Amino acid sequence: MTGAQPANRLDGAAQRRRFPASLLLAAVTVAFQAAPAQARTELGASAAKADVTIGCMFPMTGRSAIYGRDSVGGIRVALERLAQRAPVGRRLRLRILVDDDRSKAAHAVQLAQDYIRSDGARFICGVVSSGVAQAVSRFTATQDVIFVGTDHASSRLTIEDLHHRYFRVSNDTFSSMAAGARYLADLRLKQPWRRLAFVGADYDYGHVSLQDLRTSLDQLGVKYHLVATLWPKLYEPDYAEVIRALQLARPEVVVTALWGGDFIAFLKQVAATDLPDNARLANFDTGGNYDVMVALGDSPPPGLILSARHHDNWPDTPLNRWFVQAFHRLEGRYPTYAAEGAYSGIMAIAEAVQRTGARGTTEQLVRALEGLRLELPEDPPGFTSYIDPETHQIAQAQAIGEVVPNSDYPPAKVMLGRWVSYPAEVLKPSPDVLRTRREKAARRPYLVE
Numbered sequence: 001m002t003g004a005q006p007a008n009r010l011d012g013a014a015q016r017r018r019f020p021a022s023l024l025l026a027a028v029t030v031a032f033q034a035a036p037a038q039a040r041t042e043l044g045a046s047a048a049k050a051d052v053t054i055g056c057m058f059p060m061t062g063r064s065a066i067y068g069r070d071s072v073g074g075i076r077v078a079l080e081r082l083a084q085r086a087p088v089g090r091r092l093r094l095r096i097l098v099d100d101d102r103s104k105a106a107h108a109v110q111l112a113q114d115y116i117r118s119d120g121a122r123f124i125c126g127v128v129s130s131g132v133a134q135a136v137s138r139f140t141a142t143q144d145v146i147f148v149g150t151d152h153a154s155s156r157l158t159i160e161d162l163h164h165r166y167f168r169v170s171n172d173t174f175s176s177m178a179a180g181a182r183y184l185a186d187l188r189l190k191q192p193w194r195r196l197a198f199v200g201a202d203y204d205y206g207h208v209s210l211q212d213l214r215t216s217l218d219q220l221g222v223k224y225h226l227v228a229t230l231w232p233k234l235y236e237p238d239y240a241e242v243i244r245a246l247q248l249a250r251p252e253v254v255v256t257a258l259w260g261g262d263f264i265a266f267l268k269q270v271a272a273t274d275l276p277d278n279a280r281l282a283n284f285d286t287g288g289n290y291d292v293m294v295a296l297g298d299s300p301p302p303g304l305i306l307s308a309r310h311h312d313n314w315p316d317t318p319l320n321r322w323f324v325q326a327f328h329r330l331e332g333r334y335p336t337y338a339a340e341g342a343y344s345g346i347m348a349i350a351e352a353v354q355r356t357g358a359r360g361t362t363e364q365l366v367r368a369l370e371g372l373r374l375e376l377p378e379d380p381p382g383f384t385s386y387i388d389p390e391t392h393q394i395a396q397a398q399a400i401g402e403v404v405p406n407s408d409y410p411p412a413k414v415m416l417g418r419w420v421s422y423p424a425e426v427l428k429p430s431p432d433v434l435r436t437r438r439e440k441a442a443r444r445p446y447l448v449e
Contacts, residue, residue, distance in 0.1 A: 045095045046095065051092055051093045052358055054121060054122070055116070058128055074340060077343050082346075094349075149166070151338050168394060169341065172393055179400055197227055199231075256287065263286060271299075282305040284307045286309070313417075340378060
């Protein structure tokens with residue numbers, strides 16, 4: 001039947017744990033690998049000359065550090081783009097501060113507080129972990145400041161937990177899983193499948209990803225049997241138990257919501273088994289990232305179906321080619337999707353401030369961001385990204401592809417190809433989905449599921 005309950009479940013300690021909102025900050029703490037602390041980075045104008053100060057935070061150490069480094073690179077590209085577009089005497093002077101949030105909710109909230117009180121930040125931006133982003137969002141909801149999310153993706157932030165000073169400028173779990181559901185529906189016409197398994201990290205991002213995938217599959221009328229839902233911990237080094245559970249469950253399709261180093265580790269361990277020979281592996285939100293392409297080498301597991309929030313080789317447009325090459329010129333490497341997310345955040349903030357003026361109130365800036373249209377590198381010809389006023393989530397097209405040989409972006413030896421793209425309008429949550437989820441959330445304490 002549609003959405004049948006799983007026959008096998010490995011969920012670690014996550015037996016539908018419930019956390020009241022008052023305990024969220026203490027409860028949401030993400031593990032990270034120890035590394036030397038990084039000094040704060042300051043970009044753009046000086047404090048004395050800046051029109052607006054923006055306080056950004058990303059993981060700059062540990063397993064997710066590449067996302068922080070690439071976000072800084074994306075910010076540099078945005079500053080270059082802004083300088084190119086404006087006459088010298090009329091350039092908006094942005095002061096952008098970047099610090100390491102250590103993938104820890106409490107530390108990120110402290111950074112946000114310091115940015116606002118010590119640096120006079122009008123905007124908070126960034127954050128990779130959805131769990132960390134929830135804590136920062138709840139804090140900024142009480143402040144006269146706007147939080148622009150550039151990387152984290154839980155749809156809960158723009159549906160159940162939305163507040164009017166939060167915006168997100170990269171694809172979220174709902175749009176990614178809506179695209180994935182459509183791909184899986186199309187795949188069934190060529191490769192009939194029914195047995196589906198899901199693997200996601202045991203925190204909000206993973207659980208919301210499964211919820212969003214099931215919602216979209218059900219709306220499309222795709223009948224499937226969910227044979228396993230597996231919940232390894234975030235930054236898990238050993239996926240042997242997960243892989244054994246998948247082999248026992250015998251799925252025909254495995255959808256993962258692992259990201260970054262977790263997904264790379266999972267793929268490397270999967271490649272040593274027969275799982276890729278018996279099931280198609282898919283990751284619709286983060287799996288097509290450039291760091292994954294590098295890690296796959298020249299012998300990837302067969303049949304991978306992947307996508308990400310930005311691709312270096314899709315769409316083949318002047319703006320995307322410029323963005324990728326500008327990043328490479330400045331940073332000496334090709335960008336992960338985090339770079340385009342940070343670029344998008346700075347460009348959105350700049351456009352809003354240009355519309356209101358540097359003295360615009362927070363409410364005026366909110367109105368400028370609502371419905372804002374923004375030409376971005378990931379926009380295919382004929383489409384411009386825009387921020388949906390109902391959710392404050394950017395609406396974007398999404399492409400899904402298969403891994404093919406491609407040495408145009410070294411050191412990667414493969415990239416995605418055989419693209420299938422989906423327009424933004426079919427990837428947004430319907431009014432019924434928004435109403436149902438918001439009404440349900442209003443009737444109960446906040447859940448981390």
